[in-house]
Amino acid sequence: MGSKNKLKRFRENETFSNVFQPTREELVDSEFKLKGQWRKDVFKNNNPLVLELGCGKGEYSVALAQKYPDKNFVGIDIKGARFWRGAKTAIEENIPNVAFLRTQIELIDHAFAEGEVDEIWITFPDPQIKYKRTKHRMTNAEFLERYKKVLKPDGVVNLKTDSEFMHGYTLGLLHGAGHEVLYANHNVYKQEGSPEEVTSIQTFYESQYLEQNKPITYIRFKIK
Ligand SMILES: C[S@@+](CC[C@H](N)C(=O)[O-])C[C@H]1O[C@@H](n2cnc3c(N)ncnc32)[C@H](O)[C@@H]1O
Numbered sequence: 493m494g495s496k497n498k499l500k501r502f503r504e505n506e507t508f509s510n511v512f513q514p515t516r517e518e519l520v521d522s523e524f525k526l527k528g529q530w531r532k533d534v535f536k537n538n539n540p541l542v543l544e545l546g547c548g549k550g551e552y553s554v555a556l557a558q559k560y561p562d563k564n565f566v567g568i569d570i571k572g573a574r575f576w577r578g579a580k581t582a583i584e585e586n587i588p589n590v591a592f593l594r595t596q597i598e599l600i601d602h603a604f605a606e607g608e609v610d611e612i613w614i615t616f617p618d619p620q621i622k623y624k625r626t627k628h629r630m631t632n633a634e635f636l637e638r639y640k641k642v643l644k645p646d647g648v649v650n651l652k653t654d655s656e657f658m659h660g661y662t663l664g665l666l667h668g669a670g671h672e673v674l675y676a677n678h679n680v681y682k683q684e685g686s687p688e689e690v691t692s693i694q695t696f697y698e699s700q701y702l703e704q705n706k707p708i709t710y711i712r713f714k715i716k
Contacts, residue, residue: 493573501576505594508579513572513594519602528605534591535564540610543568543642545597545630546617548696550578550590555693556613557582557590563610565590568597597630597638604642612639612649616697619655631662633669640715648674651711652690654701659709672714679707686710 505511512534514524531538540563544553547567557565567590569575575592582590595603617630626632631651639649653659659678666673680686681702690710698708 498573501573505572505576505579508583508592510582510591511572511575511579511594512591514603516599519595519599524603527603528608530566530604530608531564535589537564539564539589541566541604541608542611542613543600543604543609544613544615545600546614547578547592548574548615550575550581550592551695552613552615552693553590553592554578554581554587556689557587558585559689561589563589567592568595568600568603570594570596597635601638601641606641607644609642610644610647612643612647614649614651614653615695616653616701617651617658619653619658619661621657629658629661631658631665633665636665636669636671636715643715646714649713649715650690651713652680652695652698653709654698654706656707656709659711662711666711666713669716671716673711674714675712676710678709680710681708687712 512526518524526533530541542556542563542565544565544567547553547569550567553565553567567575567578572594579592593603614630620626620629651662663676677683677686680690701708
């Protein structure tokens with residue numbers, strides 16, 4: 493995308509009522525005004541809160557919001573020009589139960605209060621295969637600790653990925669640490685049993701992987 497187009501999207505994001513872009517200081521140096529208040533202040537209801545981490549254009553957040561009008565969804569990504577797509581669709585199509593937060597996933601425990609979140613989706617994260625990149629891998633032990641902090645005690649995490657490495661790494665880590673794997677499937681479109689919401693929604697990255705005939709994997713788990 494050209495830089496002019498990006499700038500246009502950044503400017504438009506600032507006018508969207510469903511987009512939140514706190515600075516690092518607002519999140520870390522003081523108590524973020526929406527922390528613990530997402531249901532009340534953003535969605536004006538008391539419904540379950542679901543996050544999509546690394547949401548890209550926000551396909552999961554938007555499609556799940558349409559499918560589950562009685563749940564609230566927040567798509568999170570550091571790239572505002574990407575989630576602009578989801579935010580604009582939500583406004584154009586009048587979908588009130590989805591919002592977007594521009595931040596680093598490393599800071600989610602500054603953006604959400606303990607136990608504020610019911611469920612998390614991680615959709616096609618970069619596998620960060622190189623050893624030096626392990627700390628950026630979104631299912632490493634450190635990230636799981638952060639997720640656990642914001643999740644309700646019974647909260648569930650969903651991981652959908654094309655990366656066999658990420659799938660195997662995450663399963664190994666979950667088993668090794670005694671977390672509860674509720675469901676795992678290494679080829680969701682070929683092997684029966686995947687939940688409907690796993691096979692009925694395709695993200696931007698996913699559609700590219702599907703064109704290359706790559707198997708798409710899925711894990712649903714609880715952090716102990
Ligand atoms: C491979 S893309 C997948 C996007 C989308 N979920 C999809 O399937 O089309 C990974 C996304 O995660 C975001 N991301 C990666 N690391 C992040 C981090 N630490 N904090 C916030 N966003 C991050 C990137 O900006 C990118 O949009």
